[in-house]
Amino acid sequence: DAKTTQPTSMDCAEGRAANLPCNHSTISGNEYVYWYRQIHSQGPQYIIHGLKNNETNEMASLIITEDRKSSTLILPHATLRDTAVYYCIVSGGGADGLTFGKGTHLIIQP
């Protein structure tokens, strides 16, 4: 079973920030939080990952709470092309496989 809990679906207006929450209360000290997204008919795409510090790249920002039991993925200026299923996954990285849950279906509204 996936070790994360995410809302089934969310809406966001185009141009606004999309904030996707994820709960991972059983995360262990050496596990990272990974985010992937899957646009219809494509394979999942890596977005970002972090251990305990907040991370930012050209796609998104990842905010991890101090107790590491939850995190938020932020897409700063959502566009229609950001409509996808977003998966939050905890993993030790490296040789550890990724266990996908059902993710959050994010719909960007024009």
Add this chain to the structure above:
Amino acid sequence: EAGVAQSPRYKIIEKRQSVAFWCNPISGHATLYWYQQILGQGPKLLIQFQNNGVVDDSQLPKDRFSAERLKGVDSTLKIQPAKLEDSAVYLCASTSTGTAGYTFGSGTRLTVV
């Protein structure tokens, strides 16, 4: 860099027939994964290779599924004989060592009729 290549893109077969999928990972990526994604669900790991050795095949239905990565580069996943419930998208992914994210291919959509 070139992405993860998969072929064919689509395949339709009758039940009890056999089928094979091919994957060429990103050059230099030692770890290769095959996932199965049934419509409406997240991808499920079938098998993981490290170079040409199997690391995890605990969720591979070994009575009908097989996979190989003989030279530690490209890989083949085979189903024989196929069942209706094998209809899914089969995704290949690869990663380098460490905690880097995976790169997925576009997948092969299999329909068993």
